[in-house]
Amino acid sequence: MDLKYTPEEEAFRAEVRSFIDAELPPDISNKIRLGRRLHKDDFVRWQKILHARGWGAVMWPKRFGGAGWNVVQQHIFEEERADACAPPQLAFSLRMVAPVLMSFANAAQQEHFLPRIITGEQWWCQGYSEPGSGSDLASLRTSAVRQGDHYVVNGQKTWNTLGQYADWIFCLVRTSTEARQQQGISFLLVDMKSPGISVKPIITLDGEHEINEIWFDNVKVPVENLVGEENKGWTYAKFLLVHERTNNAGIGMCKRGLKRLKEIASQQVSNGRSLLEDSRFRDRVAQVELELMALEITNLRVLSASASEQRDIGPEVSLLKIKGSEIIQQLGELMMHALGHDALPFLHEALEAEWMADPLLAKHYPPYAPAISGQYFNLRKTSIYAGSNEIQKNIISKLILGL
Amino acid sequence: MDFRYTEEQLALQDTLQRFISRDYGFEQRRALTRSPLGYSPQAWTQYAELGLLGLPLPEEYGGLSGSGVDVMLVMESVGQGLLLEPYWSSVVLCGGLICDAASPAIKQAILPQIVEGKAKLAFACYEAQGRYDLGYVECSAARAAGGWQLSGKKSVVLDAPSADYLLVSARTAGARTDVEGVSLFLVRKDAPGVSVRSYPTQSGGRAADVELKNVAAGEDTVIGSVGQALNIMERAVDLGVAALCAEALGIMVALNQATLNYSKTRKQFGLPIGSFQALQHRMADMFIATEQTRSMAIIAAINAPSDDAAERRRAVSGAKAYIGQASRFVGQQAVQLHGAMGVVDDVVVSHYFKRLTMIDMTFGDADHHLGRVSELLR
Numbered sequence: 170m171d172l173k174y175t176p177e178e179e180a181f182r183a184e185v186r187s188f189i190d191a192e193l194p195p196d197i198s199n200k201i202r203l204g205r206r207l208h209k210d211d212f213v214r215w216q217k218i219l220h221a222r223g224w225g226a227v228m229w230p231k232r233f234g235g236a237g238w239n240v241v242q243q244h245i246f247e248e249e250r251a252d253a254c255a256p257p258q259l260a261f262s263l264r265m266v267a268p269v270l271m272s273f274a275n276a277a278q279q280e281h282f283l284p285r286i287i288t289g290e291q292w293w294c295q296g297y298s299e300p301g302s303g304s305d306l307a308s309l310r311t312s313a314v315r316q317g318d319h320y321v322v323n324g325q326k327t328w329n330t331l332g333q334y335a336d337w338i339f340c341l342v343r344t345s346t347e348a349r350q351q352q353g354i355s356f357l358l359v360d361m362k363s364p365g366i367s368v369k370p371i372i373t374l375d376g377e378h379e380i381n382e383i384w385f386d387n388v389k390v391p392v393e394n395l396v397g398e399e400n401k402g403w404t405y406a407k408f409l410l411v412h413e414r415t416n417n418a419g420i421g422m423c424k425r426g427l428k429r430l431k432e433i434a435s436q437q438v439s440n441g442r443s444l445l446e447d448s449r450f451r452d453r454v455a456q457v458e459l460e461l462m463a464l465e466i467t468n469l470r471v472l473s474a475s476a477s478e479q480r481d482i483g484p485e486v487s488l489l490k491i492k493g494s495e496i497i498q499q500l501g502e503l504m505m506h507a508l509g510h511d512a513l514p515f516l517h518e519a520l521e522a523e524w525m526a527d528p529l530l531a532k533h534y535p536p537y538a539p540a541i542s543g544q545y546f547n548l549r550k551t552s553i554y555a556g557s558n559e560i561q562k563n564i565i566s567k568l569i570l571g572l
Numbered sequence: 573m574d575f576r577y578t579e580e581q582l583a584l585q586d587t588l589q590r591f592i593s594r595d596y597g598f599e600q601r602r603a604l605t606r607s608p609l610g611y612s613p614q615a616w617t618q619y620a621e622l623g624l625l626g627l628p629l630p631e632e633y634g635g636l637s638g639s640g641v642d643v644m645l646v647m648e649s650v651g652q653g654l655l656l657e658p659y660w661s662s663v664v665l666c667g668g669l670i671c672d673a674a675s676p677a678i679k680q681a682i683l684p685q686i687v688e689g690k691a692k693l694a695f696a697c698y699e700a701q702g703r704y705d706l707g708y709v710e711c712s713a714a715r716a717a718g719g720w721q722l723s724g725k726k727s728v729v730l731d732a733p734s735a736d737y738l739l740v741s742a743r744t745a746g747a748r749t750d751v752e753g754v755s756l757f758l759v760r761k762d763a764p765g766v767s768v769r770s771y772p773t774q775s776g777g778r779a780a781d782v783e784l785k786n787v788a789a790g791e792d793t794v795i796g797s798v799g800q801a802l803n804i805m806e807r808a809v810d811l812g813v814a815a816l817c818a819e820a821l822g823i824m825v826a827l828n829q830a831t832l833n834y835s836k837t838r839k840q841f842g843l844p845i846g847s848f849q850a851l852q853h854r855m856a857d858m859f860i861a862t863e864q865t866r867s868m869a870i871i872a873a874i875n876a877p878s879d880d881a882a883e884r885r886r887a888v889s890g891a892k893a894y895i896g897q898a899s900r901f902v903g904q905q906a907v908q909l910h911g912a913m914g915v916v917d918d919v920v921v922s923h924y925f926k927r928l929t930m931i932d933m934t935f936g937d938a939d940h941h942l943g944r945v946s947e948l949l950r
Contacts, residue, residue, distance in 0.1 A: 170581075170641045171574045172874050178573065241573050431950070448946060455946035459868070459894045466867035473575045488860045565859060566852035570832055 172466070174241075182245045189253045192218050196522065201254035204540020206377075206520040209292070209334040215256045216289030225287040226263050228415075233271055233283050240472040244420065251421030252428070260413065261330070262286045262293040266339045268412045269356065269405050273397040282337075282358070294332040296340035296359070296383065297406070299325060304560050306341070307351045307403060311385060313342035315392070320344075320357065322365075322388040328554075332368055332381040335361050345400050356402035358394040365389075373550075375543035376517050413555055414486035418468040418493035423461050426500040430454060433537065434507045444507055457499045464492045484568035487561035494551035494558060505545040511535070512542045577645070585645050587622060592653035598920050604656055605776030611656040611734060619657065620689030629667055633683035640811075644818040644873035651822025654920075654927055656777055658692050658731035664815045666693035666739050669756075669808035673796040678758060682737070694735035695812075696726035696759075696782050697805060704936040706741070706805050709754050711784065713742035719790040720744070722757060722765075725783050730934070732780035733770040735761055740784065744799050756801035757789045764788070775927040806881075810888040813935050814876035817869040817891045820899045820931045824862045827906040827924045831855060834910055845909075854905055861898040868894045886948055889941040896931075896938025903928040 174182070197211045219225050227246050229235020238246065250257075267286055270279055285291040302309040311324025322342055332338065338359050345353030359366070365388035370378045397405055434454065437444040444450050468489050475482045505512045511534055518524055519539030526534050552558045566572040577585075595615065604612050619625050628643050629635025636642075643664060650659055667686050670679060670693075685691035702708025711724025722742050732738065738759045746753030759766065765787035770780040796804045832855060835846030845851055868891040875887030903925040907914035910921050917923075932938060 170577060170870065170874065172871065174573060445949065448943075451949055452942060452946045455893075455942055455949050458949070459890050459942075459945065460864070462871065462890055463864040463867040463894060466870060467863050469573065470575045470867065473573075477576065488863055491860060492864065559853070562853040562856035563849070565856040566849075570852070570855055570859060572832075572835065572846040572852050572855065 174245075178241055178245065181242055182249060185246050185249045186253070188222060188224075189249055189255055192222070193253055193255050194218075197256060198254040200522050201256065203537055204520070204544060205522045205524070207256060209331075212256050212259060213289045213292070216258060219258070220288050225289075226258075226267065228264060229267065229271070229283075229287070233267075233279070234287050240469065240476050244469060244472075247416075247421035248424060249421075251425040254425070257422070259289075259292065259331075260416065261295050261335075261339075262291065264416055265295060265409050265413050266293050266337075266358075269339070269396060269409050272408065273356075273405050277393070278358075278396065291336045292331070292334045293337050293339060294329045294335035294361075294381075294383075296326040296329065296338045298328045300327055304557055306406070307354065309341055309343060309354065311340065311342050313344050313355060313357055313390065315344070318392050319389045320392065320395070322357070322359065322385045322390055324385050326383045326385075327381075328371070329368075329381045329383050330379060330554075332361075332383055333370065333378065337361055338383065339396075341402055341406050344402075348400075351403040353400055354402040354406065355399050356396040356405045357390055358396060359385075359388065359390050360394075363388045363390065373547065375546040376515070377520075377543065377547065379547070408481075410556060411482055411484070411486055414490045415472065415482055417486065417490035417555055418464055419497060420461070420465050420468055420493070423464070423493065423496050423500065426497060426504075427454075427458060427461060430457075430500055430504050430507065433504055433541075436535065437507050437509065439509075450503075450507070453503060457496060457503065460492065460499075461496050464489070464496060467492070484564050487556075487564045487569075490555060491552075491558045491561050497551055498548050501541075501545040501548040504541050508538055508541055511538050512545075514539070515542060577641070581642060581645055584642065585649065588646065588649035588653075591618065591622075592649060592655075596653045596655065598923075601654055601656065601776075602923075605772070609734065610772065610776070610778040611658065615655070616657050616689050616692075619659065620687070624659070625663055625689055626687035628664065629671060629683055629687055633679060634687040635683065640814060640873040640876055641870070643811075643815055644869060647815045647818035648822035648825070648869075651819035651824075651927070652826045654775070654823075654923055658694070658734050658777075660812065660815055660819070661694050661731035661735070662686060662692045665695050665808055665812035666737075668811040669695070669739060669804060670758075670795070672807055673756075673801075673804035674758070675792070675795075677792060678795065682758070691736045692731070692734050693737045693739060694729050694732040694761075695808070696729045696732065696738045696740045697809075698727055698729075699725065700727045704940045705749065706809065707751055707754060707802050708749050709741050709743045710748045711740065711742045713744045713755055713757065713789065716788065719788065719793065720755075720757065722759065722784045722787040722789055725781065727781050728779050729782050730773070730779045731777065732761070732768055732782055733778040737761060738766070738782065739795065740782075740789075741801060741805060742784075746799075751802055753799045754801045754805070755798050756795040756805065758793045758795060759784070759787060759789055774930040776923070807884075809935055810884050811876045813888050813892050813941075814869075814872035816931050816934060817865075817872045817888075817895045820895050820928055821862070821865050821869045823924050823928050823931075824858075824865055824899060824902045827902055827921065827928075828855070828858050828862055830921055830924070831858065831906045831909050834913070838911075851909060854909060858902045858905055861901055865895050865898045882948060885944055889936075889944040892936060893938045893941035893945055896941065899928040899932055900938070 224236050226235040227238050231237035299309050313320040313322045340357045342357050344355040365386040367384045369382045371380045434444040439447050471485045516539050626635030627638040631637045713720040713722050740757045740759050744755040765785045767783045768780045773779050838845050871887050872891035878884045907925050913919050914921050
């Protein structure tokens with residue numbers, strides 16, 4: 170048992186840090202630092218830079234072109250990435266569909282898709298939830314009917330994050346209604362340019378367009394885009410969710426958020442002194458800091474245990490998801506409250522990179538302020554997405570506690 | 573970074589588990605809590621034979637030079653078995669303090685006795701109005717022929733009734749809350765002028781209020797430099813607090829298991845109560861709190877011996893604050909989920925709960941330690 174980084178791990182951190190310092194475009198990091206809006210090109214540019222260095226997929230094994238890093242290396246990378254205000258990599262492509270392809274797809278599918286994912290050439294989105302199927306995902310109704318060498322897909326998916334940018338969507342579709350509902354689901358890869366697909370924006374409470382509805386109207390999908398076996402999609406779907414949750418703790422992002430919170434609180438003035446000297450506020454910050462301190466180690470313990478026992482990661486990730494989402498929400502809440510009444514303006518135009526406050530507003534309104542309340546509202550999603558925290562507790566009860 | 577235990581550590585854990593299930597059953601323990609001594613001298617002898625009493629102490633005094641993680645493993649078992657013997661006071665807290673700061677002569681005189689189970693110690697550091705402030709010292713040490721003369725009162729000295737020696741903080745200079753001027757003395761409990769009023773504690777152990785009236789303490793009984801003891805006391809308390817965190821962890825694991833077992837067997841409305849979602853989610857929350865507690869206990873165990881005072885405080889007080897809150901939650905909910913069975917003396921749950929409650933309030937509760945972390949925040 171040792172919590173210190175080895176000299177090799179420290180050297181690795183230095184290497185990651187100097188690479189990011191040298192290669193991260195300042196226009197992108199400035200946007201993130203100030204909470205300004207990121208566009209597709211920002212994510213793709215960064216993905217290409219990482220890929221050129223061989224770090225396009227740090228969580229993939231080497232045989233698929235990944236960096237093949239261990240758990241601690243991935244943790245260090247995420248910390249450095251978040252601290253430097255580099256964009257997160259696209260989870261839907263790299264952490265969700267890719268592990269499913271590696272484990273369950275045929276060689277032709279792997280050879281076709283994985284190289285396009287790692288270069289950033291293909292942007293993927295997730296077609297899981299439907300209007301009537303949220304927590305009860307297995308009740309999904311979007312149908313895929315086999316007709317010769319095609320499936321014909323009809324139905325509606327929803328909450329598709331960044332689906333407006335997507336080149337491809339991985340979908341859970343119903344291919345059978347005969348047995349238990351879990352046994353009639355298949356995992357299908359669909360080209361977003363296929364005729365019959367329409368994407369409609371959903372505007373969230375922060376006023377932003379992050380999520381979408383995607384409609385399928387007699388969309389023809391070649392049979393070779395089926396992953397694994399027909400009607401076995403539920404197994405792949407659950408496998409994907411576990412992989413998705415391995416990064417749900419978001420330690421790097423939370424650490425960055427905590428640092429940011431302290432910076433903001435130390436710049437905000439309350440009763441003539443820094444808000445960080447107000448013990449009532451500071452104790453709340455300390456409380457979140459402790460929760461994060463614990464989660465960092467819990468996260469590494471859970472991931473290291475599965476690695477050293479050479480097994481796939483299991484239902485323990487649910488605990489990482491619950492705690493990680495709670496922490497990032499608390500940080501968002503504290504950041505907003507740190508701003509006091511400067512949290513009240515809600516300026517959408519201020520989220521564009523080039524925005525400058527006019528002189529009257531700028532007197533009291535710091536450049537980091539416009540993003541903060543929107544982030545607070547947006548972060549309510551974290552305890553709902555990827556399986557609501559209540560669903561995570563069901564998973565813990567059933568699969569860990571045996572209830 | 574490495575999150576694995578060594579083979580030796582796993583073997584140690586196994587030995588302790590076997591000892592608890594064989595020799596420390598619930599009824600045996602309950603009888604001990606009601607006995608005059610309040611603990612088992614036979615068990616103490618067994619701990620000596622197993623090497624536990626020397627585990628964290630240096631090899632040159634007969635110990636095993638074990639690590640913070642070794643102590644953590646033992647303390648988890650102390651928690652799980654609700655062991656009543658004064659292991660924590662004697663070995664971890666006072667033994668640790670002597671190793672850290674005492675003269676070679678004191679080390680030579682005391683440590684082998686601790687290792688062999690021949691001497692037990694208690695830490696007489698707190699006073700009635702001082703709450704959790706180690707620097708609040710009214711007890712005085714005045715110059716006298718051949719050394720010092722101690723007078724004053726120490727309150728709620730844990731494990732004092734079974735101790736042979738007391739480590740007593742007394743003021744050699746300054747006003748009662750000054751950082752400077754606190755000194756530490758090794759005092760035989762049977763020395764003339766020492767009187768002890770013993771009582772049971774919440775968790776079935778023993779403590780005492782101690783009065784010192786003109787107790788003679790030679791120059792050679794001073795631990796550390798005269799007037800400079802606060803630092804060494806704080807270091808020892810950090811070691812002790814880290815160990816308490818591990819004890820709390822052991823209890824929380826045991827309580828979760830007990831609660832889970834109960835919820836799978838107890839039936840209401842024709843179903844095991846563990847099939848109800850309200851209870852399932854509570855138990856999931858208890859599980860999460862316990863996993864987070866384990867991480868904090870590891871952080872505390874590894875950092876408690878650090879020489880960097882700020883790093884140590886952040887780790888140890890952070891862990892104590894976190895675990896104080898988490899253990900209140902797990903303890904209270906374990907009682908709640910056992911229904912009325914949770915509030916009877918005949919079921920182990922209430923005993924675990926009381927021990928957890930007491931750990932939270934030993935050497936600073938969650939609020940106290942959160943304040944310490946908060947002051948360091950930057």
